[in-house]
Amino acid sequence: MTLDQQSSYSPKLALVADQMGISLFGRYDLSQVANLIECDEADVKGLIDTGELRVANTPTSAIKIFGLEVINYLFGDVPVEKIVAPRKDVADKMLKISEIVMLVGVSRSTIDRMEFSGQFPARIKLSARRVAWRESEVVTWMSQRK
Secondary structure (H helix, E strand, O other): OEOOOOOOOOHHHHHHHHHHOOOOOOEEOHHHHHHHHOOOHHHHHHHHHOOOOOEOOOOOOOOOEEHHHHHHHHHOOOOHHHHOOOOOOOOOOEEOHHHHHHHHOOOHHHHHHHHHOOOOOOOEEEEOOEEEEEHHHHHHHHHHOO
16 A cells, blocks of 8 residues: 555644654655564564555655654544644744655646746745755645645
8 A cells, every 4th residue: 555645634743743753754664664663574564564554655666654654653543732732933844846746746847837836835945956845835735725
């Protein structure tokens, strides 16, 4: 089973992940996931086989799991409000184009077209050769498209 690229999440869930040191769109291998959820790699494979953890699409045969899947597995139906209170002092995470493409499920050129036509959040110039998007703006955009 693969991760649905159109799935969305609560910004509070992002705070939980941030406080746990888990990147929602970072790809974790079996041993990393086993460490995060404190079990054996065989147990992680079992969770994948039963559909409790979904695998990210990768160009290689390596098994990778998004941090979002790990957080969803750990907390499931627990209301995120009960896990953590929002913090105003936490800076908004900046997403690279590769993370945007994976999150939104469209190509880089489609992101460019939508952005320049005003249908997608504007990029932020971080340096002469680096741009990124505010995660909160992208999440809000995704929730408005449903």
